[in-house]
Each structure stands twice: as structure tokens, then as C-alpha cells.
Amino acid sequence: MTDQAGDEGGGSKSAPQRLTTRETAERLGVKPETVYAYVSRGQLSSNRAPGGRGSTFDATEVDALARRTGRREPCSPAGEPAVRTGITLIESDRYYFRGVDAAELALRYAYEEVAEWLWTGELRPGMRFAAPAEALAAARRTVGALPAHAGSTDRLRVAVVAAAAADPLRFDLSREAVLGGARSLIPTLVAALPTAGGDGGAEASAGALAPDAADGASGVGLARQLWPKLTAQPADEASLGVLDTALGLLIDHDLAASTLAARVAASARAHPYAVVSAGLGVLEGPLHGAASGLAHRMLAEVLERGGAAPVVADHLRAGRQVPGLGHRLYTGEDPRAAGLFALLAEIPGAAPALAAARDVVSTTARHAPLHANVDLALAVLSVSSGMDAEAGETVFAVSRTAGWIAHALEEYGERPLRMRPLGRYTGPRPPQPLPGATDSPPQ
Structure with missing residues (x-):
């Protein structure tokens, strides 16, 4: 593994992030023409892009203007509300904490150190938490x-x-x-x-x-x-x-x-x-969060019955989803599961539960191309370590x-109460008559 995570976590100052006109318009929730209107009114400053084509804008200044103008959040391509965040990116079957591969970060650093990176963008080696x-x-x-x-x-x-x-x-x-x-x-x-x-x-x-x-x-x-x-x-x-x-x-x-x-x-x-x-x-x-408990119980049953086939068959017959498989954000194996499986493979006591999990994946793959998710990996850890299902x-x-x-x-740091969607009313249109009493008066 490279030293990229450690280098990026050193807290060094980098040049301010610059946004294109299109990116600025998306952050502000406006058209590109409106961006230049902000510039003409002195609400935004711009620099010419390298090569003299278009303008760039300081991301911090754009975000500050966005908070002042109170624009609504943009929508995703699927029409779902989207929220700007600089914490986690998920793409191409990987995920990243502040731009650093999250799986590599968790493998190399302790939980408290990863938490500090997530909170501050700085790595603090040896960080420990204490309860007052x-x-x-x-x-x-x-x-x-x-x-x-x-x-x-x-x-x-x-x-x-x-x-x-x-x-x-x-x-x-x-x-x-x-x-x-x-x-x-x-x-x-x-x-x-x-x-x-x-x-x-x-x-x-x-x-x-x-x-x-x-x-x-x-x-x-x-x-x-x-x-x-x-x-x-x-x-x-x-x-x-x-x-x-x-x-x-x-x-x-x-x-x-x-x-x-x-x-x-x-x-x-x-x-x-x-x-x-x-x-x-x-x-x-x-x-x-409770999904891992379902995977734990399934894995324990696979070990008890000596194979995944009858357990998977029971789930399919009952119309239930096989726990611990599939994730809407990943087309392949959940990278969190992959990281944990690699570590569990080095622990002799985890071998039976790990083999049972792989049996579940291969058995289910005959019917649907589903991959292991982190719930199945947590189940291997909990079953092999004598932990409860929860x-x-x-x-x-x-x-x-x-x-x-x-x-x-x-x-x-955002505008207060911005997480306030508008309801799409589907009830009867007003005015409706005032409802009358339908219950009999008490005797």
C-alpha cells in the first residue's frame, strides 16, 4: 500500500478549489447566466480559466453565496433530492473518505484515526478517545x-x-x-x-x-x-x-x-x-443497521445444516431475500466486505464461517448475480467469535x-432548515365540507 493516505492526512494547506461556471451554477442551483449576474453585482469574483476559455470561481466563496441566497438543493438524475457533501464519495465500486480510498484507510489506521480524518481532514496518529x-x-x-x-x-x-x-x-x-x-x-x-x-x-x-x-x-x-x-x-x-x-x-x-x-x-x-x-x-x-443480524442467523443455520443449499432454498421458497447479498450502490462485491473477508481469511477460527459465507454466495449465484455485502462479512466475524446476532x-x-x-x-455550516422538502399533496381538494359528528353521544 502506498503512503498516499498518510501524506494527504498531514494537514498541509493546498490551493483553494476552483470551480467551472457549470459547476458553480450547479452548486448555486441557478443557470450559468445567473452566475455572471452575481459577478456583475459584486457577489462573486472570477478568474479567467487557463487558456483564456471561460472563468473559474473560488469554491469557498460560492458555498458562502449559496448559504446566503438560500437556494434549494439540486436533484439527482433519478429525481431524488441531492445534498452537497465533501465527506464520502461512492463511485466505480469503491468509496472514498475526503478523496482517500476508505478501505485502504481503514486497513491502515485505527478507528479513532479514521474518525479524525473524517471530521477534520487531518490525520492524528495514535489518537484515542476517553469517556468523562x-x-x-x-x-x-x-x-x-x-x-x-x-x-x-x-x-x-x-x-x-x-x-x-x-x-x-x-x-x-x-x-x-x-x-x-x-x-x-x-x-x-x-x-x-x-x-x-x-x-x-x-x-x-x-x-x-x-x-x-x-x-x-x-x-x-x-x-x-x-x-x-x-x-x-x-x-x-x-x-x-x-x-x-x-x-x-x-x-x-x-x-x-x-x-x-x-x-x-x-x-x-x-x-x-x-x-x-x-x-x-x-x-x-x-x-x-439490523440487517447484519439476519445474515448472522442465516450463517449459523448454514453451519448447523452443513451447507447453504437448503437454507438458501428456504429463503427463496418463502419469497425472502437472502441476507448479506447485494447492494444498490455496488455492481460487484461491497468493498467493505472484501476488506473484511481478506482479514478473516488469516484467522483459523473464522474458516468455517467464512466457508459458509462463500457457500451462500456461490449457491445464490446460480439464481441471481448477487455479491456479498458488509452484513455478510460482519456475520462471519460475529458467528466465528461467539457473538450474539445483534x-x-x-x-x-x-x-x-x-x-x-x-x-x-x-x-x-449550511443554511438552517434547508433540509425541508415540499410535500406533494394528494388528498381531496379544498374546500371540503366541515365533517359532522358520527359517533353517538355518551349515555
């Missing part, structure tokens, strides 16, 4: 009050609320305040979860969560803090490396459903904890918290 004592105590007490059958996402949601209540300065939306809060919130969420194999309800409320000495501690990587929350199996370095890479790979994926919800909250100037709460609320859907959802939620914060920071 007051927020952690509040989160643990609140999580401990939940019933024993509560899921990990339930616990994460209430932990966010508790951490918010413990932070009287949560309404400070300045960049440094948001970043400081994010660096403490993520380890707080992890440390608030009960240790795998313990009683998450009564035991926690009694103060018997027995937090690991590394729980939320400065200097300890987040993957090492999260591992005992997912499984009672001891952590080896190779497996920790897979978990850390999974966290880095999942940090962001453009405007997924939960990220869009987070940006809507940030557009209304909700504080970062509320932004994360909005993301968690959407993440729990079976078509989003472990993948937990990894997804913890990791994506950093992405939601990145999008909140970006949205805080």
Missing part, C-alpha cells in the same frame, strides 16, 4: 435501569440521552465543542454497554457491571474496549484487528437513511447528542456515530 467520568456514570445508571431483555441499540439510545443530560454545554455548536463532545460520547456509549455474558439489567442496576480497567480509558483503542461487550471469548490481536477495521469501514457511507435523518436534525440545529439519537432511531430498521448492529451503531457527527459538522 460524569457522563459515563450517568449512562451506566440509565442503561442499568433497562430490562434484561433490552437490545444493544436500546442501551445505546438511552446512553446517548444520559450523556446529553450530563453535558450542560451540549447546545454549543461550535466546531471545537462538537468535536470534543464526539471524542467523549463514543467511548461513553461503548463503556455503558454490559460485558458480554453478564446480566444487562439487574446486574447493571446493582452496579455490578464489572467494567474492565480499560473501559472508556484514555490510551486504549476503541476496538479493544468494545470487544468484551460483544463476546466472552478472549480477544486475540488478529480478531481485534478485524473489529477495528470493521469500525473504520463502517464510519460513513454517504447519505444512508440514518445519516439523512442525522442531517435533518442538524439542519434544525439540534445538538450533536440529538443528532446521534436521530441516527440511532433509523439505524434499528431491519433494512439498515453484535453486527452494535458495531455498526458505534462506528456510524462518528459519521453522523461528521455530517452534523458539515450541516451546521
Whole structure:
């Protein structure tokens, strides 16, 4: 692997980005002629393009004008709303964080370092997050009050609320305040979860969560803090490396459903904890963060029945989609899955689950050209490591918290309440007669 990611992450200053007239018009949501009208009125400055053909415009100045003029967001070619973002690009079956290959970034750097790159565009080697004592105590007490059958996402949601209540300065939306809060919130969420194999309800409320000495501690990587929350199996370095890479790979994926919800909250100037709460609320859907649990159960059944054919057949017979396969943004294999499969192949204990996953892919390929997605790779990790079915959802939620914060920071710099689409009314046209009472009066 090259040193490109490290070089680009050094924080060096580059020349301001220049936009063509067409690109400027797209950002402003206007026609090219209107761009030159802005220039004539002194609202934009322009330079002649190299070769003297056309003009170029400073991207920062264009974005500032866009915020002032309050133009609407453009639409994608499919007619769906499009939101300008400089965080993640997905194209040609790859994805990039601020222009750097995201899969290579996650393979080379720890989760916290990838998060810092996503937030700031700077690489901070050795970065570690620590949970503040007051927020952690509040989160643990609140999580401990939940019933024993509560899921990990339930616990994460209430932990966010508790951490918010413990932070009287949560309404400070300045960049440094948001970043400081994010660096403490993520380890707080992890440390608030009960240790795998313990009683998450009564035991926690009694103060018997027995937090690991590394729980939320400065200097300890987040993957090492999260591992005992997912499984009672001891952590080896190779497996920790897979978990850390999974966290880095999942940090962001453009405007997924939960990220869009987070940006809507940030557009209304909700504080970062509320932004994360909005993301968690959407993440729990079976078509989003919870999808890995379906893949886990399927993979466990494949191992139990000795092959993928009968399991895949059951799904097809019932008209269900085979979990862990296909992704609307990739024509080939999900690059996140490819990265994790390569690491899992180096772990002997993961061999049976990895073979089962490949069996699922090859069996299904006889009927449909579908490739593995990241949910199937997470299922291999969770099944082979003795984790519960919801472990993948937990990894997804913890990791994506950093992405939601990145999008909140970006949205805080935009015009407030711009994420306000217009409804297309399809009901009866007014005026309609005032409805009369239809219920019989009480006797």
C-alpha cells in the first residue's frame, strides 16, 4: 500500500478549489447566466480559466453565496433530492473518505484515526478517545435501569440521552465543542454497554457491571474496549484487528437513511447528542443497521445444516431475500466486505464461517448475480467469535456515530432548515365540507 493516505492526512494547506461556471451554477442551483449576474453585482469574483476559455470561481466563496441566497438543493438524475457533501464519495465500486480510498484507510489506521480524518481532514496518529467520568456514570445508571431483555441499540439510545443530560454545554455548536463532545460520547456509549455474558439489567442496576480497567480509558483503542461487550471469548490481536477495521469501514457511507435523518436534525440545529439519537432511531430498521443480524442467523443455520443449499432454498421458497447479498450502490462485491473477508481469511477460527459465507454466495449465484455485502462479512466475524446476532448492529451503531457527527459538522455550516422538502399533496381538494359528528353521544 502506498503512503498516499498518510501524506494527504498531514494537514498541509493546498490551493483553494476552483470551480467551472457549470459547476458553480450547479452548486448555486441557478443557470450559468445567473452566475455572471452575481459577478456583475459584486457577489462573486472570477478568474479567467487557463487558456483564456471561460472563468473559474473560488469554491469557498460560492458555498458562502449559496448559504446566503438560500437556494434549494439540486436533484439527482433519478429525481431524488441531492445534498452537497465533501465527506464520502461512492463511485466505480469503491468509496472514498475526503478523496482517500476508505478501505485502504481503514486497513491502515485505527478507528479513532479514521474518525479524525473524517471530521477534520487531518490525520492524528495514535489518537484515542476517553469517556468523562460524569457522563459515563450517568449512562451506566440509565442503561442499568433497562430490562434484561433490552437490545444493544436500546442501551445505546438511552446512553446517548444520559450523556446529553450530563453535558450542560451540549447546545454549543461550535466546531471545537462538537468535536470534543464526539471524542467523549463514543467511548461513553461503548463503556455503558454490559460485558458480554453478564446480566444487562439487574446486574447493571446493582452496579455490578464489572467494567474492565480499560473501559472508556484514555490510551486504549476503541476496538479493544468494545470487544468484551460483544463476546466472552478472549480477544486475540488478529480478531481485534478485524473489529477495528470493521469500525473504520463502517464510519460513513454517504447519505444512508440514518445519516439523512442525522442531517435533518442538524439542519434544525439540534445538538450533536440529538443528532446521534436521530441516527440511532433509523439505524434499528431491519433494512439498515439490523440487517447484519439476519445474515448472522442465516450463517449459523448454514453451519448447523452443513451447507447453504437448503437454507438458501428456504429463503427463496418463502419469497425472502437472502441476507448479506447485494447492494444498490455496488455492481460487484461491497468493498467493505472484501476488506473484511481478506482479514478473516488469516484467522483459523473464522474458516468455517467464512466457508459458509462463500457457500451462500456461490449457491445464490446460480439464481441471481448477487455479491456479498458488509452484513455478510460482519456475520462471519460475529458467528466465528461467539457473538450474539445483534453484535453486527452494535458495531455498526458505534462506528456510524462518528459519521453522523461528521455530517452534523458539515450541516451546521449550511443554511438552517434547508433540509425541508415540499410535500406533494394528494388528498381531496379544498374546500371540503366541515365533517359532522358520527359517533353517538355518551349515555
